[in-house]
Amino acid sequence: MLAILYHSLAKDMDSITLSFYRYVRLENPADMRQTLLVAWESLGVLGRVYLAHEGINAQVAVPAVAMDAFRASVDALEPFAKVPFKIAVQHGPSFEKLRIKVRPKLVADGIEDTSFDVTDVGTHLDAQTFNALASQEDVRIVDMRNQYESRIGHFQDAHLPDADTFEQALPMAKALLGEDKDAPVLLYCTGGIRCEKASAYLKHHGYKRVHQLHGGIIQYAHDVREQGLPNLFRGKNFVFDNRLAERISDDVVSHCDQCSAASDDIRNCANDMCHVLFIQCSTCALAYGGACSDACKQFLALPEAERRAAHAGNAHPTARKGIREHTRYQKGA
Numbered sequence: 001m002l003a004i005l006y007h008s009l010a011k012d013m014d015s016i017t018l019s020f021y022r023y024v025r026l027e028n029p030a031d032m033r034q035t036l037l038v039a040w041e042s043l044g045v046l047g048r049v050y051l052a053h054e055g056i057n058a059q060v061a062v063p064a065v066a067m068d069a070f071r072a073s074v075d076a077l078e079p080f081a082k083v084p085f086k087i088a089v090q091h092g093p094s095f096e097k098l099r100i101k102v103r104p105k106l107v108a109d110g111i112e113d114t115s116f117d118v119t120d121v122g123t124h125l126d127a128q129t130f131n132a133l134a135s136q137e138d139v140r141i142v143d144m145r146n147q148y149e150s151r152i153g154h155f156q157d158a159h160l161p162d163a164d165t166f167e168q169a170l171p172m173a174k175a176l177l178g179e180d181k182d183a184p185v186l187l188y189c190t191g192g193i194r195c196e197k198a199s200a201y202l203k204h205h206g207y208k209r210v211h212q213l214h215g216g217i218i219q220y221a222h223d224v225r226e227q228g229l230p231n232l233f234r235g236k237n238f239v240f241d242n243r244l245a246e247r248i249s250d251d252v253v254s255h256c257d258q259c260s261a262a263s264d265d266i267r268n269c270a271n272d273m274c275h276v277l278f279i280q281c282s283t284c285a286l287a288y289g290g291a292c293s294d295a296c297k298q299f300l301a302l303p304e305a306e307r308r309a310a311h312a313g314n315a316h317p318t319a320r321k322g323i324r325e326h327t328r329y330q331k332g333a
């Protein structure tokens with residue numbers, strides 16, 4: 001028992017969690033998948049990797065002793081040579097195995113135009129140059145994330161597209177920017193990958209001065225702390241793990257979906273059948289038992305057998321529908 005515990009502790013401490021992505025033309029993603037599987041499995045790499053004709057997006061845990069060999073294995077492949085690794089400061093998700101999936105696109109975008117060149121991206125900015133450009137009079141800042149991400153935190157003066165998916169966000173960003181294609185545009189997202197695509201999309205549509213925050217909000221938050229720069233981000237950064245959000249500044253920029261009090265406590269509805277992401281202040285969390293709506297609160301109060309039956313039959317769609325309309329309504333209000 002102790003040996004198992006010790007083993008898993010040692011395993012955690014000795015591995016490095018890192019991520020990288022690159023938009024690059026891959027002629028045969030399925031072949032590349034095989035190449036990576038063979039190379040990385042032999043190094044004991046775990047993680048989740050996506051490949052597409054348009055590139056790679058990887059989040060992996062590499063045994064510390066194999067780190068040099070891993071770097072060499074990546075650099076040996078021409079499309080990925082010298083790709084920057086982003087090393088996680090905290091432990092990321094723990095992976096059970098190495099999963100490499102081939103997908104039509106790295107991030108679903110709805111773009112079918114074959115003349116679109118995803119590698120023709122905007123100018124990358126670091127935290128310092130981002131701050132300098134953001135304070136310029138004619139600049140337009142656009143948040144390329146979904147509404148449930150940008151609600152709880154964003155850069156001051158940023159446009160926030162009311163998008164539920166990245167596919168929706170692209171045309172919304174273009175519509176927000178309008179016909180003036182000469183003014184500087186500043187894009188940002190969580191880790192930078194969506195802005196690669198978004199900046200190429202806007203350039204494709206004639207915007208001449210497109211910039212994006214390199215490494216996204218995650219890198220920005222790190223850099224302003226390390227370098228003592230002014231922090232222009234307000235509130236929390238939405239993250240894709242169990243924490244859901246990371247506080248970047250003390251400002252609370254959003255409101256409880258249920259009572260409209262100032263709150264940026266984002267959570268999943270306690271009803272697993274619903275599981276919607278919403279904002280709930282601590283008072284409402286108590287009153288609703290963590291549920292997003294009366295419908296979900298009532299469902300949670302049902303005898304366990306009834307809830308299980310609903311799970312098994314994947315029934316109770318009304319709760320889901322109810323809250324989707326509910327959060328929509330609140331947001332518009």
Ligand SMILES: [Zn+2]
Binds near residue numbers: 284285
């Ligand atoms: Zn509330």
Ligand SMILES: [Zn+2]
Binds near residue numbers: 274276319
């Ligand atoms: Zn719910």
